Amino acid sequence: MSKKQSYFSQNNIKHVDYKDIELLKKFLNPHGRILAASRTGMSAKDQRKLSTAVKYARFLGLLPYVSR
Numbered sequence: 591m592s593k594k595q596s597y598f599s600q601n602n603i604k605h606v607d608y609k610d611i612e613l614l615k616k617f618l619n620p621h622g623r624i625l626a627a628s629r630t631g632m633s634a635k636d637q638r639k640l641s642t643a644v645k646y647a648r649f650l651g652l653l654p655y656v657s658r
Contacts, residue, residue, distance in 0.1 A: 598636050606636075608643040611652055618644070622657040 597616070598606070608614070617625050617640055624644055627637040647653040 596632050596636050597630065598632070598639075606639045606643040608646040608650070609652070611647065614640070614644050614647055614653060618653070620658065622654050 597603075606613075617630055619625055624641055627634065630637070630640075632640065644653060648655050
């Protein structure tokens with residue numbers, strides 16, 4: 591079984607920017623919840639960066655807390 595490579599390491603992304611809404615939306619399900627690391631293939635470190643960025647974007651009103 592091969593390990594799935596993280597989206598961030600594939601695209602050489604060092605810093606997850608909370609203002610990059612299109613990137614963050616890729617890791618949300620249709621209800622607006624953050625996808626699990628097992629679904630996205632993220633390392634724990636990258637998953638923490640992602641969740642922090644999503645939460646900050648929600649706080650600033652760039653992303654919804656809940657959709658639908």
